[in-house]
Amino acid sequence: MPLDIRIEARPPFHYSISERVECVSTGGTVEFRIDRRSGVATYWQIVQQAKQALRLGLLRPGDKLPTAREVVEATAINPNTVLKAYRELEREGLVEARRGLGTFVRASLGAAGDSRYRADLEDWVARAHEDGLGREDITALFDSVLDGHFPQETP
Amino acid sequence: MTDAVAALEAAGVGMSCSRRRGAVVEDCSFRLPQGRICALVGPNGAGKTTLLRLAAGLLRPARGTLSVLGRTPAAARGRVAYVAQSKPLHPHLSVADTLRFGAELNRDTGRWDQPAAERIAYGDETLDPFTKIRALSGGQRTRVALALALGKRAELMLLDEPMGDLDPLARRQLTGALMAAAESGTTIVMSSHVITELESSCDFLLLVAGGRLRLAGALEEVVSAHTLLTGTSALDTSRQTVIEQRSVGRGRTALVRADGAPVGEWLAERPTVEEVVLAHLRNTQAPPLLAEEAAPESARRAPHARSQENAA
Numbered sequence: 001m002p003l004d005i006r007i008e009a010r011p012p013f014h015y016s017i018s019e020r021v022e023c024v025s026t027g028g029t030v031e032f033r034i035d036r037r038s039g040v041a042t043y044w045q046i047v048q049q050a051k052q053a054l055r056l057g058l059l060r061p062g063d064k065l066p067t068a069r070e071v072v073e074a075t076a077i078n079p080n081t082v083l084k085a086y087r088e089l090e091r092e093g094l095v096e097a098r099r100g101l102g103t104f105v106r107a108s109l110g111a112a113g114d115s116r117y118r119a120d121l122e123d124w125v126a127r128a129h130e131d132g133l134g135r136e137d138i139t140a141l142f143d144s145v146l147d148g149h150f151p152q153e154t155p
Numbered sequence: 156m157t158d159a160v161a162a163l164e165a166a167g168v169g170m171s172c173s174r175r176r177g178a179v180v181e182d183c184s185f186r187l188p189q190g191r192i193c194a195l196v197g198p199n200g201a202g203k204t205t206l207l208r209l210a211a212g213l214l215r216p217a218r219g220t221l222s223v224l225g226r227t228p229a230a231a232r233g234r235v236a237y238v239a240q241s242k243p244l245h246p247h248l249s250v251a252d253t254l255r256f257g258a259e260l261n262r263d264t265g266r267w268d269q270p271a272a273e274r275i276a277y278g279d280e281t282l283d284p285f286t287k288i289r290a291l292s293g294g295q296r297t298r299v300a301l302a303l304a305l306g307k308r309a310e311l312m313l314l315d316e317p318m319g320d321l322d323p324l325a326r327r328q329l330t331g332a333l334m335a336a337a338e339s340g341t342t343i344v345m346s347s348h349v350i351t352e353l354e355s356s357c358d359f360l361l362l363v364a365g366g367r368l369r370l371a372g373a374l375e376e377v378v379s380a381h382t383l384l385t386g387t388s389a390l391d392t393s394r395q396t397v398i399e400q401r402s403v404g405r406g407r408t409a410l411v412r413a414d415g416a417p418v419g420e421w422l423a424e425r426p427t428v429e430e431v432v433l434a435h436l437r438n439t440q441a442p443p444l445l446a447e448e449a450a451p452e453s454a455r456r457a458p459h460a461r462s463q464e465n466a467a
Contacts, residue, residue, distance in 0.1 A: 034355065036351065036354070036355050039427075042355055068338055069335050069338045069339075072331060072334035072335055072337075072338055073331040073332065073334065073335045074331060075331070076326075076327050076328075076330035076331040076334055076355070076356055077334065077355045077356060078192055078334065078337070078355065078356050078357065078358050079334055079335075079337055079338035080358055081355075
C-alpha cells in the first residue's frame with residue numbers, strides 16, 4: 001500500500017520552534033510522557049502514545065522512533081520496558097526494526113473515517129444528554145459497549 | 156540464560172558485625188542474572204549496605220559464598236563499581252582532579268570513558284571543574300561519585316541509596332544515565348527506601364528484612380505470584396499462603412500467594428509492587444519467596460521446596 005504520499009518539502013514536525021527543545025532530549029520524532037501514578041503499565045503508555053502520535057500525524061511512515069537508549073535517558077524508565085513497547089508496536093505492524101538502523105514507522109493509523117464517526121458520536125452524546133444521562137453514565141455505557149466489542153484489550 | 160554467569164550469586168551468605176548483636180545478614184541465597192536492574196529494598200538496618208559491601212569485596216562473608224560475575228568479589232573488583240551511601244571522595248581534590256584520579260586508577264582496564272564521566276559530572280552545568288570536593292553539596296558529591304562509577308564502565312554497579320540527596324531534576328537525569336548504561340548491558344543493583352521510584356526503573360527485586368532475604372526475583376514474577384483478595388468469607392489457608400490480612404468493615408482484604416483459586420466469593424486483584432513489599436515488611440514471618448530466575452544453582456534442583464516447607 002503506497003501510503004507514503006507526503007510532500008518532501010514539508011519539514012518534519014519537530015523542526016517547529018515549540019518542539020525543538022523537547023526533541024533535543026530524545027533526538028527523535030516523539031517524546032514519551034510517563035505517568036508513574038496512572039496505574040497503567042509503562043510499556044502500554046508508550047504503545048498508546050505512539051499510536052496517538054500516528055493518529056495525529058506527528059509520526060508518519062518512514063519516521064524513525066527514538067532509540068531505547070534515548071527514551072530511557074529522557075524518561076528514566078527501564079530499557080526493557082521500551083523494547084517491550086516497540087515489540088508490541090512491531091507485532092501490530094505499525095513499526096519495523098531495521099537491524100543496526102533503528103525502529104521505523106511502517107503504517108499510519110487511519111484518521112480517514114474519523115470525522116464521520118465523530119459526527120455520529122456528537123449526535124448520540126447530545127441525545128443521551130438531553131435524555132438526562134450524565135457524563136459518568138455515558139462513559140460507563142460507552143466503556144461497557146467497548147468491552148463487549150473488544151473483550152481482550154488489556155491495559 | 157541459566158548457563159550464563161550470574162552477576163551475583165550467593166549461597167548461604169551470613170555476616171555478623173559483633174558477637175553480641177547477632178547476624179546482620181543470615182542465610183542469604185539468591186542469583187541475580189546479568190543485565191538486570193535490581194532494587195535492593197528493606198527497612199533501616201535490614202542488611203542492605205552489608206550485602207552491597209560483601210558484593211563489592213569490602214567485607215568477607217563469615218559464612219557461605221558469594222560470587223560476582225563468576226569470580227570472587229575481590230577478583231571481580233575491576234569490573235564492579237561501588238558507590239557507598241556516604242559517597243566517600245577525597246575532599247581536597249577538585250572535581251576535575253577526581254575524574255583524573257578515576258581515569259588513572261582505571262587505566263589498566265582500558266575501559267575508562269572520560270567523556271561519559273564528564274557528561275555526568277558537568278551535565279547540569281552547575282559544577283565548576285575546579286571546585287574542591289569539600290565545597291560541594293551532598294547532591295553534587297553524588298553527581299561526582301556517579302560520574303566515577305559510570306566512567307568506569309563497570310559490568311556491575313552496586314549503588315547504596317544513590318538518589319537520596321538529589322533534587323528531582325538531577326534524580327531524573329542521573330537515573331536516565333543509569334538506565335542508558337543498563338541498556339548497553341550493565342547490571343545495576345541499587346538500594347532504596349522509595350519503592351514507587353524503583354518501580355519504573357527496576358526489573359528485579361531483592362527484599363531483605365532482619366538480615367534475611369524475604370523476596371527475590373524478577374519484579375513481574377514476584378508481583379504476579381501474589382493476589383489481593385477482597386471479600387466476606389473466611390480464607391482457606393490450606394490453599395494459599397496468607398501474607399497479610401485485615402478486616403475492613405464487613406469484609407476483609409488479604410494479600411496471598413495463591414496455589415489454587417480461592418474458595419468463595421472473592422474479588423481477586425493484582426497488587427502493586429508497593430503493596431507486596433509493604434505486606435512483607437509488616438509480616439516478617441511470611442515464608443520467603445525465591446522466584447525461579449533468582450534461585451541459585453545449588454537450589455535449582457528443588458526451586459520451590461523452600462517456600463513450601465516454611466508455609467504455615
